[in-house]
Amino acid sequence: MRIVVLVKQVPAADAGLAFAPDLTVVRDAGPAALNAADWCAVDQSLQIAVGRPDARITAVTMGPPGAVDALRTALVLGADTAVHVQDPALHGSDALATSRVLAAAVGRLGFDLVLCGSASADSGMSAVPAMVAERLGVPALCFADRLLVRSQTVEIQRDDGCGDRRVFVAAPPLVVSVTERCGEPHYPGYVSRRGARDKPISVWPLAALGIEPAEVGLAGSASIVRAATPRRGGRRDCDVLAMGPPAGVATRLADFLAERQFL
Amino acid sequence: MAEVLVLAEQGGTSVHRATCALLTLARRLGVPAAVVGGSPDPAGTAVLGRFGARTIYPVTAAEVDEHPVAARVEMLVHLARRNRPAAILIASGRDGLEIAGRVAVRLDSGLLSDVIDVTDGPVVVQSVQGGAYRVESSVVRGIPILAVRTEYVTVVPAPAKPRVSPVRVPFPDRVRAVRMIARDRTRPRELSTAAVIVAGGRGVGSRAGFELVRQLAAALDGLPAGSHAAAEQGWCPPEMQVDQVGTIVHPSLYLALGISGSMRHRTAMRGAATIVAIDSDPQAPIFQLSDLGGVGDVHKVVPELIAEIERRRAQPRIVEG
Numbered sequence A: 001m002r003i004v005v006l007v008k009q010v011p012a013a014d015a016g017l018a019f020a021p022d023l024t025v026v027r028d029a030g031p032a033a034l035n036a037a038d039w040c041a042v043d044q045s046l047q048i049a050v051g052r053p054d055a056r057i058t059a060v061t062m063g064p065p066g067a068v069d070a071l072r073t074a075l076v077l078g079a080d081t082a083v084h085v086q087d088p089a090l091h092g093s094d095a096l097a098t099s100r101v102l103a104a105a106v107g108r109l110g111f112d113l114v115l116c117g118s119a120s121a122d123s124g125m126s127a128v129p130a131m132v133a134e135r136l137g138v139p140a141l142c143f144a145d146r147l148l149v150r151s152q153t154v155e156i157q158r159d160d161g162c163g164d165r166r167v168f169v170a171a172p173p174l175v176v177s178v179t180e181r182c183g184e185p186h187y188p189g190y191v192s193r194r195g196a197r198d199k200p201i202s203v204w205p206l207a208a209l210g211i212e213p214a215e216v217g218l219a220g221s222a223s224i225v226r227a228a229t230p231r232r233g234g235r236r237d238c239d240v241l242a243m244g245p246p247a248g249v250a251t252r253l254a255d256f257l258a259e260r261q262f263l
Numbered sequence B: 001m002a003e004v005l006v007l008a009e010q011g012g013t014s015v016h017r018a019t020c021a022l023l024t025l026a027r028r029l030g031v032p033a034a035v036v037g038g039s040p041d042p043a044g045t046a047v048l049g050r051f052g053a054r055t056i057y058p059v060t061a062a063e064v065d066e067h068p069v070a071a072r073v074e075m076l077v078h079l080a081r082r083n084r085p086a087a088i089l090i091a092s093g094r095d096g097l098e099i100a101g102r103v104a105v106r107l108d109s110g111l112l113s114d115v116i117d118v119t120d121g122p123v124v125v126q127s128v129q130g131g132a133y134r135v136e137s138s139v140v141r142g143i144p145i146l147a148v149r150t151e152y153v154t155v156v157p158a159p160a161k162p163r164v165s166p167v168r169v170p171f172p173d174r175v176r177a178v179r180m181i182a183r184d185r186t187r188p189r190e191l192s193t194a195a196v197i198v199a200g201g202r203g204v205g206s207r208a209g210f211e212l213v214r215q216l217a218a219a220l221d222g223l224p225a226g227s228h229a230a231a232e233q234g235w236c237p238p239e240m241q242v243d244q245v246g247t248i249v250h251p252s253l254y255l256a257l258g259i260s261g262s263m264r265h266r267t268a269m270r271g272a273a274t275i276v277a278i279d280s281d282p283q284a285p286i287f288q289l290s291d292l293g294g295v296g297d298v299h300k301v302v303p304e305l306i307a308e309i310e311r312r313r314a315q316p317r318i319v320e321g
């Protein structure tokens, strides 16, 4: 079984985002780490590999040179090999361009199962897994809170709040994205950490994937950022505070919960 | 003016408020048309019309219910290729994001997510990093696909008389690839994997006050939890403590009651998808993380909220009025 895990290095949560003059995220300064949900995806791949001696886990990232740390983390956790897609032309890629590159890398590797995080902490789009699946022409099981890989099928449980749990099933090859609710990832032992040093990391430029520079990066993206304005106090939105008599506040809260499907 | 496709959600006889919000935004970009899975009923048609839908495209087929995500992808792609709309609006959410991502690839069109506002162009405002930044973006290739956080949109009616124009969409085999094999109600047991968590802090005031936390958690089918302060006071057992040394949580909804939001608490719950806080102090740090904050006394607001939830549960299917 060939498992590909898509991992991304993201700015550390408490450091927050900073934007460069071209409105892309500053990725080479300040602390960064493996995206938390991707950590869970790697952990799930290891659990799937237990009792499957033929399982081979490849971690793939697309990112600037520093993103290699995401791959190192994945290898320490237990992935077998890693691929780093790196090319100056990729700078500024939107979700559509990113999915083009990742799908090409996965296609070149060959796969039965692609595991992703359900959302990345920097863009937070939750779009890349579905886009990669669409490009690969396979089903996707997104937002898995639990993942069960059987011999012929893959099953996920999804809890959308309110105690409403849905179980979805599909046959591989397919893409699964997992949430952090899959459980606390296991911390690697010493042997695994030491062994990781010898594991190979391949670096692939765009040419290795048959993609033209003009198809990706700021030039090839279908969406552009025009302005990014920090909000004072980091508050989520201007009118987030409901005030006044308790009944009015309660109604406002109930409306909000209903809107987000929690009622 | 060009048409703007809105993916409408309809359950039973009710049209969701989210759909009314999408129609409200769509009117700024062109002539709204609602794409509906299932056959239209008079009440649903009336609501869609009241919020400005000029056309309703109902699609009736078994796939629409059995494979909701894949079927809606086909519906939108089919209509987009046929009608060349000025934009496609979809409510953000787990299904909506998957639909949007797939449609974007099929149409090779830009997708903007976390949209909270739209002006002509379209230029959108995105709320990113939980609102720490306001980002303005636009789509430069294809048909702009906007995944909208509809809870930020003020719904405004603008009555139109919709034309109902049923559409036949060819569904290829691949729409049947994902099957839902079970849907059940679960009682979560563990905080670390719970989808809904209601947590109480110093502001609940007493062990008796903590009952409100349990009641609200039960009303929302979630789990109760406590801050460091609540656990230290003995209002809840230590295994219910959410913070760095207790449990780190990632629920879909985290409702904080009377929790000011110390650093150690925030670290353990900032991964929640939606954060709602009720606190009497409008300056409480927890509000900086919150999607919505209610300022008020927990002892007064929470009973009202529980009553309101029970009222809505007793009479579901409120058509947005």
Ligand SMILES: Cc1cc2nc3c(=O)[nH]c(=O)nc-3n(C[C@H](O)[C@H](O)[C@@H](O)COP(=O)(O)OP(=O)(O)OC[C@H]3O[C@@H](n4cnc5c(N)ncnc54)[C@H](O)[C@@H]3O)c2cc1C
Residues within 6 Å of the ligand: A023, A024, A025, A026, A027, A062, A063, A064, A065, A067, A085, A086, A087, A088, A089, A090, A091, A092, A093, A094, A095, A096, A098, A122, A123, A125, A218, A221, A223, A224, A225, B110, B111, B112, B113, B114, B126, B128, B135
């Ligand atoms: C807050 C925010 C919201 C966004 N919202 C959307 C949206 O709604 N829809 C959408 O499609 N896009 C979105 N984007 C992307 C956006 O449209 C732009 O294309 C642009 O600003 C790129 O984003 P970035 O800052 O992540 O760029 P970058 O920092 O350049 O990153 C883009 C991607 O390219 C990789 N990368 C960068 N340099 C290299 C390199 N040398 N080699 C290999 N890989 C590399 C990065 O790891 C990342 O995966 C968003 C970006 C931000 C910051």
Ligand SMILES: Nc1ncnc2c1ncn2[C@@H]1O[C@H](COP(=O)(O)O)[C@@H](O)[C@H]1O
Residues within 6 Å of the ligand: A006, A007, A008, A035, A037, A038, A060, A061, A062, A063, A095, A098, A102, A115, A116, A117, A118, A119, A120, A121, A123, A124, A125, A126, A127, A128, A129
């Ligand atoms: N540049 C990237 N390299 C590798 N994986 C990525 C990249 N961007 C996104 N992903 C994967 O897609 C998931 C969702 O990302 P997003 O759509 O940006 O929220 C992440 O958790 C990763 O698994």
